Amino acid sequence: MTPALRNRLVAVVALLVAGSGLAFVAFGNIGDNLVYYWSPSELLSNGEKAYSATIRLGGVVQPGSIQWNAQHTTLEFRVADGPKPEAQSVLVRSTETPPQMFREKIGVVVEGTYDRSGVFSSNRLMVNHSNEYRPPKEGEAPRQWQETLSENTTAAATGAK
Amino acid sequence: MGKLLHRVLPGVAVVLLVAGAYLGLFWAPPDREMGDVQRIMYVHVPAVWMALLALTLNFCCSVTYLFKPSWKTDAMAEASAEVGLLFGTVGVLLGSIWGRPTWGVYWTWDPRITTAAIMLVAYVGYLALRRFVEDPEKRAVWSAVVGIIAAVDVPIVWFSVRWWRSLHQVQSSPKTVDPLMVLPLRVSAFAFLALMIVFLARRYLIALAERNAEVALPEALPSDDPATRGGSGASKVVA
Amino acid sequence: MTSLSTLLVLAQAAANPVGTGRIQGGWGYVWASYGITWAALALYALSLWMRRPRTPFGSKE
Numbered sequence: 001m002t003p004a005l006r007n008r009l010v011a012v013v014a015l016l017v018a019g020s021g022l023a024f025v026a027f028g029n030i031g032d033n034l035v036y037y038w039s040p041s042e043l044l045s046n047g048e049k050a051y052s053a054t055i056r057l058g059g060v061v062q063p064g065s066i067q068w069n070a071q072h073t074t075l076e077f078r079v080a081d082g083p084k085p086e087a088q089s090v091l092v093r094s095t096e097t098p099p100q101m102f103r104e105k106i107g108v109v110v111e112g113t114y115d116r117s118g119v120f121s122s123n124r125l126m127v128n129h130s131n132e133y134r135p136p137k138e139g140e141a142p143r144q145w146q147e148t149l150s151e152n153t154t155a156a157a158t159g160a161k
Numbered sequence: 162m163g164k165l166l167h168r169v170l171p172g173v174a175v176v177l178l179v180a181g182a183y184l185g186l187f188w189a190p191p192d193r194e195m196g197d198v199q200r201i202m203y204v205h206v207p208a209v210w211m212a213l214l215a216l217t218l219n220f221c222c223s224v225t226y227l228f229k230p231s232w233k234t235d236a237m238a239e240a241s242a243e244v245g246l247l248f249g250t251v252g253v254l255l256g257s258i259w260g261r262p263t264w265g266v267y268w269t270w271d272p273r274i275t276t277a278a279i280m281l282v283a284y285v286g287y288l289a290l291r292r293f294v295e296d297p298e299k300r301a302v303w304s305a306v307v308g309i310i311a312a313v314d315v316p317i318v319w320f321s322v323r324w325w326r327s328l329h330q331v332q333s334s335p336k337t338v339d340p341l342m343v344l345p346l347r348v349s350a351f352a353f354l355a356l357m358i359v360f361l362a363r364r365y366l367i368a369l370a371e372r373n374a375e376v377a378l379p380e381a382l383p384s385d386d387p388a389t390r391g392g393s394g395a396s397k398v399v400a
Numbered sequence: 401m402t403s404l405s406t407l408l409v410l411a412q413a414a415a416n417p418v419g420t421g422r423i424q425g426g427w428g429y430v431w432a433s434y435g436i437t438w439a440a441l442a443l444y445a446l447s448l449w450m451r452r453p454r455t456p457f458g459s460k461e
Contacts, residue, residue, distance in 0.1 A: 021310075022313045022316060100262055100424055127264055132338070178441075
């Protein structure tokens with residue numbers, strides 16, 4: 001076999017390996033086994049499997065559920081499947097300082113453990129950003145609208161369930 | 162051609178880079194929700210685009226080399242991997258900084274970030290392999306194979322946000338980005354593109370000069386076209 | 401990384417107090433990002449110049 005032919009054979013084999021690897025990742029449903037986070041309904045339906053292991057829970061902050069304790073050291077809110085009030089939700093107790101965009105109806109991912117009392121204790125709180133970028137509205141400072149909104153929800157201490 | 166590439170384009174790149182930075186830092190409005198940190202987009206996104214582009218070029222060079230061996234394709238493969246790694250590293254670092262105020266964390270093992278990290282590790286490995294193999298022909302063949310395998314991750318990085326749940330948002334489009342923010346991004350992207358082409362061209366010449374020094378004998382690469390080999394071939398490249 | 405954390409502290413100190421205890425974004429992050437980008441690009445350009453081929457092209461050894 002000439003070196004040129006050998007190289008071409010090597011190329012074909014490498015391309016086949018690469019192509020099948022990519023196809024496996026793309027169509028092999030590995031996402032079903034390696035999910036980055038669980039939704040609240042998945043967490044609730046998983047029962048025993050969800051307890052005590054460190055897991056991630058992702059969803060939307062339920063409107064009206066954000067609640068700080070007096071010293072502002074613990075933050076409680078409910079993570080729901082969607083922004084609708086009737087969506088399934090899980091109570092989250094977080095000891096982390098939330099990022100600036102944290103508010104009602106925003107996507108969050110929390111990392112921690114779920115216990116039998118139905119509380120998800122989180123030591124890592126992450127906020128999801130959409131792919132939309134817009135300037136502030138006329139006469140409005142950036143992020144101003146959001147600050148007034150979050151002050152209101154802090155005062156309103158109503159657990160939704 | 163050579164003059165355009167090595168004299169004019171660097172100037173164009175610098176002018177565009179300054180213009181893009183001005184537009185991104187001072188001209189564009191801050192984001193409604195994110196505030197000023199959104200301005201990181203104008204460097205983070207072009208850096209990652211250029212990384213994916215350069216590494217795609219590396220894949221093309223790897224395949225081409227195996228079908229039609231030439232020191233030129235091998236030199237371009239080396240150049241594109243290094244330049245791609247540079248932009249990829251910058252992109253991941255900036256993403257990490259942007260993540261802190263936006264997501265709340267510098268790092269999390271979300272699909273996009275994980276696959277991007279794998280990509281960086283893969284091409285560090287690729288460049289290490291190139292450095293450790295002494296025989297230029299073996300190096301070219303082996304690294305071409307590694308280049309093809311490593312390239313599997315490049316489309317995965319791009320599609321990771323669409324295929325799986327991730328913290329990283331899906332790709333923005335002009336529809337989801339305000340026109341006042343699209344312009345700085347475009348200018349910045351073209352600046353990065355011009356700079357990447359300059360880097361690639363320079364790095365290519367370095368790699369080619371090394372190959373020519375290594376392959377002192379014209380017969381060293383039997384399957385190569387004699388016209389493209391050795392010192393005489395290099396002059397054609399510049400022209 | 402240490403300079404980054406000082407920038408972070410500066411960014412937090414400079415931001416308006418929101419009262420709800422949030423990680424604040426600010427120009428510190430922006431300047432850190434642009435600074436890293438420019439530094440990396442400039443250093444790479446410098447490295448290319450340092451590694452430039454010594455023998456002029458077209459001349460045979």
